[in-house]
Amino acid sequence: MQTNETPEYAIETKDLSIFYGAFKAVSDVNMLLEKQKITAIIGPSGCGKSTLLRAFNRMNDFVPNSHVTGEILMRGQNLYGSNIDPVEVRRSIGMVFQKPNPFPKSIYENIAWGARINGFKGNMDELVEQSLRGSALWEEVKDVLQKSAYELSGGQQQRLCIARTIAIQPSIILMDEPASALDPISTLRIEELMQELKKNYTIIIVTHNMQQAARVSDYTAMMMLDKEGSRSGTVIEFSETKRIFTNPKDKRTEDYVTGRFG
Amino acid sequence: MNPTDNHYPTGESFRKSLNGRYRIASIWQAIFFSALLIALLSLAALLYNVVDGAFGYVAFEYKNDPTEFTAKPLDDLNKQELLEILQTNLSSGAYTKLDNEKTMEKRSKSVLYTLVLERLIQVDTKKTWSMTDSILRGNEIKAEVAKKYPEAKLEFRSWLTPVFLTTPMSSKAEFAGVRTAILGSLWMVGIAILFALPIGTGAAIYLQEYATKNFLNRIIQTNINNLAGVPSIVYGMLGLAIFVRALEPFTSGSMFGITDTNGRTILSAGLTMGILVLPLIIINGQEAIKAVPDSLRQAAYGIGATRWQTIWHHVLPNALPGILTGSILAVSRAIGETAPLIIVGASTFISLDPEGPFSKFTALPIQVYQWTTRAQTEFHAIAASAIIVLLILLLTLNAAAVIIRNRVQRKY
Ligand SMILES: Nc1ncnc2c1ncn2[C@@H]1O[C@H](COP(=O)(O)OP(=O)(O)OP(=O)(O)O)[C@@H](O)[C@H]1O
Ligand SMILES: [Mg+2]
Numbered sequence: 040m041q042t043n044e045t046p047e048y049a050i051e052t053k054d055l056s057i058f059y060g061a062f063k064a065v066s067d068v069n070m071l072l073e074k075q076k077i078t079a080i081i082g083p084s085g086c087g088k089s090t091l092l093r094a095f096n097r098m099n100d101f102v103p104n105s106h107v108t109g110e111i112l113m114r115g116q117n118l119y120g121s122n123i124d125p126v127e128v129r130r131s132i133g134m135v136f137q138k139p140n141p142f143p144k145s146i147y148e149n150i151a152w153g154a155r156i157n158g159f160k161g162n163m164d165e166l167v168e169q170s171l172r173g174s175a176l177w178e179e180v181k182d183v184l185q186k187s188a189y190e191l192s193g194g195q196q197q198r199l200c201i202a203r204t205i206a207i208q209p210s211i212i213l214m215d216e217p218a219s220a221l222d223p224i225s226t227l228r229i230e231e232l233m234q235e236l237k238k239n240y241t242i243i244i245v246t247h248n249m250q251q252a253a254r255v256s257d258y259t260a261m262m263m264l265d266k267e268g269s270r271s272g273t274v275i276e277f278s279e280t281k282r283i284f285t286n287p288k289d290k291r292t293e294d295y296v297t298g299r300f301g
Numbered sequence: 302m303n304p305t306d307n308h309y310p311t312g313e314s315f316r317k318s319l320n321g322r323y324r325i326a327s328i329w330q331a332i333f334f335s336a337l338l339i340a341l342l343s344l345a346a347l348l349y350n351v352v353d354g355a356f357g358y359v360a361f362e363y364k365n366d367p368t369e370f371t372a373k374p375l376d377d378l379n380k381q382e383l384l385e386i387l388q389t390n391l392s393s394g395a396y397t398k399l400d401n402e403k404t405m406e407k408r409s410k411s412v413l414y415t416l417v418l419e420r421l422i423q424v425d426t427k428k429t430w431s432m433t434d435s436i437l438r439g440n441e442i443k444a445e446v447a448k449k450y451p452e453a454k455l456e457f458r459s460w461l462t463p464v465f466l467t468t469p470m471s472s473k474a475e476f477a478g479v480r481t482a483i484l485g486s487l488w489m490v491g492i493a494i495l496f497a498l499p500i501g502t503g504a505a506i507y508l509q510e511y512a513t514k515n516f517l518n519r520i521i522q523t524n525i526n527n528l529a530g531v532p533s534i535v536y537g538m539l540g541l542a543i544f545v546r547a548l549e550p551f552t553s554g555s556m557f558g559i560t561d562t563n564g565r566t567i568l569s570a571g572l573t574m575g576i577l578v579l580p581l582i583i584i585n586g587q588e589a590i591k592a593v594p595d596s597l598r599q600a601a602y603g604i605g606a607t608r609w610q611t612i613w614h615h616v617l618p619n620a621l622p623g624i625l626t627g628s629i630l631a632v633s634r635a636i637g638e639t640a641p642l643i644i645v646g647a648s649t650f651i652s653l654d655p656e657g658p659f660s661k662f663t664a665l666p667i668q669v670y671q672w673t674t675r676a677q678t679e680f681h682a683i684a685a686s687a688i689i690v691l692l693i694l695l696l697t698l699n700a701a702a703v704i705i706r707n708r709v710q711r712k713y
Binding site: 103138152207 | 513514598600602603604605606607614615619
């Protein structure tokens with residue numbers, strides 16, 4: 040058990056800047072993210088929230104000419120170190136995308152594929168059931184596991200994507216506006232699910248929805264273009280969610296969370 | 302400008318300007334429609350022209366009177382009787398030769414019937430008429446034949462018959478068929494696709510999934526696009542230089558102990574056609590791969606898949622219908638190509654079925670080209686029939702492509 044005095048950290052960024060070619064999209068982010076907590080990243084459009092999130096599991100590697108400076112440390116290792124394989128990073132830091140993107144395969148196969156390619160040796164049926172229970176989808180699909188994932192509703196598809204992610208047992212789950220394509224009821228279910236998942240996983244979520252950030256997250260990182268005229272985004276304030284929403288240090292944060300800005 | 306000022310026409314003048322707009326719209330619509338009409342008319346003219354040649358009256362004489370061989374009318378003879386006629390009247394050498402090519406008993410009645418006509422009675426075609434002439438000027442034609450060729454018989458016939466499809470080449474138009482040419486074309490297309498599909502798909506995957514957007518790769522891409530537009534005769538020159546000449550030991554089969562051919566084989570032709578369609582297959586393949594949404598790749602990478610696993614399990618299966626459709630369409634271009642085959646050295650007269658990749662060969666367009674250059678009109682009639690066969694082959698391939706595309710509907 041962890042105590043309040045010595046929180047455990049899942050991941051840490053040190054002077055992290057992210058570039059697309061010569062353009063610095065995110066500059067100088069220093070954050071310590073606590074284990075088994077939900078951290079929300081909020082901020083106006085284009086300030087680099089998705090860019091920062093994708094840096095955590097090296098999804099930005101697929102953008103030609105992108106690179107980072109600084110470090111992202113996990114268990115003391117720099118994820119961008121030369122001895123680190125990005126595939127290994129993505130295996131332990133899973134990602135759920137804004138738009139549900141199940142594979143055009145059966146529900147069962149959507150979960151089994153990721154397990155299989157990562158060399159899973161246990162009982163596949165059990166894993167599928169466990170993952171679907173974990174994402175609160177089991178009761179709805181247990182009789183139609185062979186149905187195409189494309190026949191599910193958007194909200195169900197998103198929960199399937201979460202199931203697919205937790206099936207490979209990552210330690211961190213990244214979510215980029217996971218509920219923005221969903222109706223309020225599906226959104227609520229995802230939010231409840233996150234509270235469940237937090238018992239086992241560290242979650243970082245990007246959201247545009249202030250209420251959502253306030254409802255679900257323990258910590259909040261406020262991002263903004265760092266100064267007038269610059270197009271680089273940075274984290275201008277990072278602390279407990281309660282604080283960000285009730286007593287922010289930065290005037291811009293206050294303006295943003297109270298809806299007077301952005 | 303005051304926002305309450307009205308600068309727009311109202312009432313009567315609005316209606317007038319609206320009518321003006323409608324008038325312009327209908328003029329343009331008429332122009333587009335006539336464009337379509339012209340396109341349709343040229344297509345119809347093309348089809349009519351082909352069909353017109355393949356059917357019609359033919360006036361012919363028998364060199365030898367059929368009654369010299371049989372008392373019965375020719376059409377009433379059964380297979381056994383036809384066989385006997387051939388056996389008794391052909392020289393034993395000629396008969397044995399035919400028997401060696403294919404056992405006489407195993408040949409169909411219509412083939413034997415054709416042999417009797419070709420070898421014994423010997424048909425001499427005097428004149429042929431197009432379908433239109435035959436229908437519109439039937440009586441005039443009959444009168445002309447009665448006057449000019451009193452001995453001749455007049456018959457309305459289709460030059461496109463089952464026998465035409467199944468008999469090999471002959472020096473007489475009446476007995477020539479496209480069997481050898483069809484087989485040659487199919488062999489060639491088969492080799493072309495076996496060669497070009499894997500290579501083209503591989504190249505498409507590389508360009509789409511691996512190649513970074515640097516200067517070199519942009520040049521490669523541009524060149525592939527340009528290659529797709531290079532005249533086919535250039536590919537013929539390439540095929541001649543590489544496959545017929547430089548790789549002769551391989552393409553002639555002498556490497557494998559086959560001695561009776563040179564490099565002008567089906568293999569050379571097929572490989573040349575393969576190179577010809579390669580740029581098209583690559584481009585079509587790239588389009589198919591591009592159509593696989595990025596979200597699918599991200600999903601795979603996001604749970605720790607390697608690039609290869611992502612391509613093999615997700616990109617390729619989802620792009621495959623598109624790749625196949627594109628390849629079939631590319632190959633259906635190859636099947637009608639003539640120029641490269643002439644250069645690579647298709648045989649114009651060959652009556653033996655191709656036996657394998659190292660055989661000499663002919664192909665449908667070569668046959669058509671060869672027949673249309675002959676002076677006698679009956680050769681034009683069989684050329685028209687061969688074109689119909691070629692068109693049917695093309696339509697079948699295109700239909701296959703459409704069926705594949707529709708069967709595997711987009712899942713995302
Ligand atoms: N693949 C890319 N290549 C080049 N520039 C990019 C790329 N993706 C994002 N950017 C740029 O980086 C900056 C940050 O983009 P990002 O998508 O991270 O913003 P965001 O905060 O997620 O915005 P939103 O809230 O609208 O999703 C923007 O200026 C954007 O134009
Ligand atoms: Mg974003």
